[in-house]
Amino acid sequence: MLKYQIFGLIFLLFLLGCSNSNKPEEIKYGVDVCSFCKMTIVDPKWGAEIITNKGKIYKFDVVECMIAYANSILKPEEIKSYWTINFVKPKEWVDATKAIYIRTLQFPSPMGLNSLAIENYADTSKLNLKPGYEILSWEDVVKKAKEEYLH
Amino acid sequence: MKFFLGKMLLKKPKKSICINIILLLLTFSINPLISRIIEVDKSGILRTIKSAVNVARDFDTIYIKKGIYYEKDIYINKPLTIIGENGAIVDCRSEEGFGFLVKTKNFIIKNLTIKNIGISYIQDNAGLKFDSCENVLIENITIENGFFSIYFSRSTNFTIRNCKLSGNKNRTESNSGNGIHLWYCSNAKIENNEIRFQRDGIYFEFVKSSLIQNNFCENNLRYGLHFMFSDSCSYRGNTFKHNGAGVAVMYTNRVYMVENTFVDNWGPSSYGLLLKDIKRSYVSKNNFLNNTVGIYMEGTDQTLFEKNNFFKNGWALRITANCEDNTFRYNNFLANTFEVATNSSQSRNIFDRNYWSGYSGYDLNKDGIGDVPYIPVSLFTIIVQSNNYAVLLFRSFFVDIFEIAEKIFPSIVPKYLVDRKPSMRQFKW
Numbered sequence: 001m002l003k004y005q006i007f008g009l010i011f012l013l014f015l016l017g018c019s020n021s022n023k024p025e026e027i028k029y030g031v032d033v034c035s036f037c038k039m040t041i042v043d044p045k046w047g048a049e050i051i052t053n054k055g056k057i058y059k060f061d062v063v064e065c066m067i068a069y070a071n072s073i074l075k076p077e078e079i080k081s082y083w084t085i086n087f088v089k090p091k092e093w094v095d096a097t098k099a100i101y102i103r104t105l106q107f108p109s110p111m112g113l114n115s116l117a118i119e120n121y122a123d124t125s126k127l128n129l130k131p132g133y134e135i136l137s138w139e140d141v142v143k144k145a146k147e148e149y150l151h
Numbered sequence: 152m153k154f155f156l157g158k159m160l161l162k163k164p165k166k167s168i169c170i171n172i173i174l175l176l177l178t179f180s181i182n183p184l185i186s187r188i189i190e191v192d193k194s195g196i197l198r199t200i201k202s203a204v205n206v207a208r209d210f211d212t213i214y215i216k217k218g219i220y221y222e223k224d225i226y227i228n229k230p231l232t233i234i235g236e237n238g239a240i241v242d243c244r245s246e247e248g249f250g251f252l253v254k255t256k257n258f259i260i261k262n263l264t265i266k267n268i269g270i271s272y273i274q275d276n277a278g279l280k281f282d283s284c285e286n287v288l289i290e291n292i293t294i295e296n297g298f299f300s301i302y303f304s305r306s307t308n309f310t311i312r313n314c315k316l317s318g319n320k321n322r323t324e325s326n327s328g329n330g331i332h333l334w335y336c337s338n339a340k341i342e343n344n345e346i347r348f349q350r351d352g353i354y355f356e357f358v359k360s361s362l363i364q365n366n367f368c369e370n371n372l373r374y375g376l377h378f379m380f381s382d383s384c385s386y387r388g389n390t391f392k393h394n395g396a397g398v399a400v401m402y403t404n405r406v407y408m409v410e411n412t413f414v415d416n417w418g419p420s421s422y423g424l425l426l427k428d429i430k431r432s433y434v435s436k437n438n439f440l441n442n443t444v445g446i447y448m449e450g451t452d453q454t455l456f457e458k459n460n461f462f463k464n465g466w467a468l469r470i471t472a473n474c475e476d477n478t479f480r481y482n483n484f485l486a487n488t489f490e491v492a493t494n495s496s497q498s499r500n501i502f503d504r505n506y507w508s509g510y511s512g513y514d515l516n517k518d519g520i521g522d523v524p525y526i527p528v529s530l531f532t533i534i535v536q537s538n539n540y541a542v543l544l545f546r547s548f549f550v551d552i553f554e555i556a557e558k559i560f561p562s563i564v565p566k567y568l569v570d571r572k573p574s575m576r577q578f579k580w
Contacts, residue, residue: 030324030372030395033420038427038449040373040396040420042324042350045272090272107273108304108334112356112380127273 024049024083024093025057036065036073037111044090045116046109049083050074063096064113067145082138087116088126094119097138104133113149115141186210186232193218200225200233200241207231215239215263223248223269228255235263242266243278245296250278256285264293268300270326277302277328278316281309289314299328300349303336310340318348324372324395329354333361341366351377352394355384364388374399375416378406386411397422397442406432414440422447423464429454436580439464445487448474457481458580466492466532475499483578484508488545490527491568492536498567502527506574514575525573530557530564 027047033040035058041047048066050058052074060066063084070079082096087107099117106129107116115136118124136144189211191203200222203213209229217238223246243250245267251260258281265278277299281287287309293316294300300316303309316330330346332354333339339361346352352368352375355361363386368375375391378384378400385407391398397416400406406429413423423442424434428450438460439445445464446456449471460483461467467487468479472495480503484490490509504520512523531550534541544550557564 037401038420038425038447039377039399039401040324042373044325088273108356 022051022081024051025059027059032059034059034061034065036060036069039110043110045085045087045107047085048096049093051080051083052078053080054078062110062113063101063115063117063141064109064111064145064149066096067142068150071142071146071150084117086119086123088118088123092119099138101136101138101141102127102129102133103136103144104129106130106133111149113141113145115144186212188212188214190214190216191220192216193220204231210257223250225251227251227253227258230255230257232259232261233263234259234261237262240264240266243268245269247271247274247276249276249280251280253279253281253287254283258284258286259288259290260292261288261290263291264295265297266295268294268296268298270298272326275299275302275328275332277332281306284309288312292316297328297330297349299332300330300346302329302332302334303339304334305336306339307337309336309338310342311344312340312342314344316344316346316349318350318372320348322348322372324350327372329377330368330371333358337361340364345369346371346375348372351375352391353377355379355381357381359383362386366390367392369393371395376400378403381406385409390414391416391423393417396420397424399425399427400429401425401427403428404430404432408432408434408437410436412438412440413442413445414438416442418443426451426454434459438462439467444469448477450474452476454478455480458578459483460580461485461487463487465489468492470495470500472496477501478503480504481574481578481580482506483580484527485577489529489532489535492532493528493565493568494536495568496565498565498569500568502568502570504572504574505570506577507570508577510573510575512573519575521573521575524569524571526561526564526566526569528564528568530554533563 027041029042039061041061046062048060048063083093084096086092086094101115101117103115108114189203189207191197191200197203212232215235217236219240219242221242223243247269250265268278269276278294278297279301281303284306285308289311292314296319318327327350329351330349335357337359342364344366346368347370349371351373352371355378358381361384365388367390369392371394373395375394376398380402383405387409390412393415416423422444423439424446426448430452432454434456436458440462443465445461445467447469451474453476456479458481462485464487466489467484468491470493477500482505485508507525510525512521514521
C-alpha cells in the first residue's frame with residue numbers, strides 16, 4: 001500500500017514539475033544576465049521577463065530590452081506573457097501589458113528609455129514626482145522603445 | 152644722453168607709484184567683492200558646514216578644520232571653494248540622504264573624507280551629487296562606505312582627480328551604487344582615482360567628449376567601467392582588476408581604448424572587455440590577462456584592434472556573427488586556452504600579422520612571417536561552443552588526436568577565419 005502511495009506522490013510531483021506555469025521567476029541580481037543587452041542585472045527596480053509558450057523564461061534588466069528582444073529575436077506567436085517589476089515594490093511582478101508607465105528624467109532607467117512601471121495610480125504617491133513626466137500605456141512604451149532604442 | 156636716461160629713470164617710478172596708489176584705492180573700494188576664508192571648527196563660532204555655507208558669499212572659501220562633522224544634505228547653490236584640513240571628516244551616519252548636493256557653476260572641493268552614505272532604493276543617494284553644474288574640480292576626496300560616491304547629471308567641464316572611493320564590502324549588487332556616475336554630461340576628465348567595492352566603478356551614460364585616465368578599479372561588484380551611449384570618449388592607462396563582470400562598452404561610436412589593463416575577471420558571464428554595438432573605434436596596446444574571455448564582441452563594426460596582448464585567458468576573443476569589418480593586427484596571443492571562438496559562417500573580419508603561440512608553422516624564406524596560414528579557431532572550440540560540458544574532455548588524448556586529424560584534413564573548422572601572415576616572433580609592445 002505504502003508503495004502505491006509513494007508512486008502516487010512521485011507521479012504527482014512529476015505532474016507538478018511538468019506544469020507549464022505562467023509565473024515569472026525571481027531574478028538573481030548580480031548573477032542573471034539580460035538576454036538582450038548582455039548586462040548583468042543589478043537594479044531591483046527595473047527587471048522584466050518574457051515567458052514563452054514552451055515555458056522558457058527570458059530575463060531582462062529593463063522593459064526596453066524586453067521589447068527590443070521580443071521585436072527582433074522572438075516571434076510574436078512564441079510569447080505567452082510579458083512581466084515587469086513594480087518600480088515601488090521591487091519584489092512584485094506586474095503584467096507588463098497592463099502596467100502603467102511613467103516616463104520621467106527624475107528616474108533614469110538602465111538603457112535610457114526612463115519609463116518606470118507601476119501597478120496602479122496609488123503607487124505614484126511614493127515617487128514624489130516633479131512636473132515634466134508623461135504617463136504611458138504598454139502600447140506607447142512599445143512604440144517609444146521601437147523608435148528610440150531599437151532603430 | 153646721460154641726462155636723458157636719468158630723467159627717464161626718475162620719471163618711471165613716479166608713474167608706477169601713481170598707478171599703484173590708484174590700484175590700492177580701487178582694491179579698497181571693491182573690498183566687499185574680495186573672497187573671504189570662512190573657517191568651520193568644532194570649537195569655533197561656526198561649528199557646522201551648513202552654517203558656513205549659509206554665511207558664505209559667492210566665491211568665498213570654506214576651510215574645514217580637523218574633526219568629525221555629523222552632517223548630511225549640505226545644499227550648495229553658490230560658487231564656493233571647500234577645502235578640508237587633514238582629518239576633516241563628514242559622516243552621514245548611513246541615514247537616508249546625500250552628503251553634498253551641488254547646483255552651481257564654479258565649485259571646488261578638496262581634501263575631505265565623506266563617510267557612511269545611506270542606501271535608498273528610489274533616490275540615487277551620493278556622497279557628492281552634482282546637478283546642472285559647470286566648471287567643477289574635485290580633488291583628494293575619500294569616500295568610505297558609500298552608496299553612490301560621486302554622481303553628476305546634466306553637467307559639463309569638470310575634473311575628478313586623485314579620489315579614493317569605496318563602497319561596502321558586504322553589500323550585494325542590488326543595494327550598492329556606482330563609484331563615479333555620469334549621466335548626460337560632457338567634457339569630463341576623470342584621472343588617478345581608486346575605486347573599490349562599488350556596483351560599477353565608473354559609469355557613463357549619455358556622456359560626450361570625455362576622458363578617463365590612469366584610474367584603478369578593483370573588486371567592483373559588476374563592471375569596472377560601464378560605458379553606454381557615450382560617443383567620442385576615450386579611456387587610457389586604466390587598470391580594471393577582479394571586477395564581477397569586467398568592463399562593458401556598449402551602444403557607442405568612436406571610442407578610443409588604449410593602454411588599459413584588464414586582469415582577473417573570472418566567472419560564467421564575465422569578460423575582460425565586453426563590446427556590444429560599437430562602431431568605428433580603436434582598441435590598442437591593451438593587456439588582457441587571466442580573464443574568462445579577453446574580448447567578447449557582439450554587433451561591433453569597423454573597429455581596429457592592434458598591438459594588444461592576450462595572455463592566459465580562457466578565450467582570447469569571442470566574436471559573434473554580427474560583427475563586421477573589424478581588423479586584428481599585430482596582436483600577441485599567448486597561452487590562451489582557446490584563441491578565437493565564433494558562431495559565424497562567413498568571413499567578415501580581417502586577421503593579419505598577429506603572433507599566435509599556438510602556431511606551429513615554418514618560415515623558409517625567413518621574412519618573419521609564417522609560410523602556412525593559421526586558423527585560430529580550434530576544432531574543440533566548436534565542440535565546446537555547442538556543448539559546454541565537453542570542456543571536461545579538454546587536453547585528453549582523444550581530443551588531441553581529433554585536433555591533429557583536423558589539422559591534416561581540415562573539414563569542420565571554418566577556413567574563412569584565417570591569419571594568412573602569422574608572425575613568427577612575439578611583438579614587444
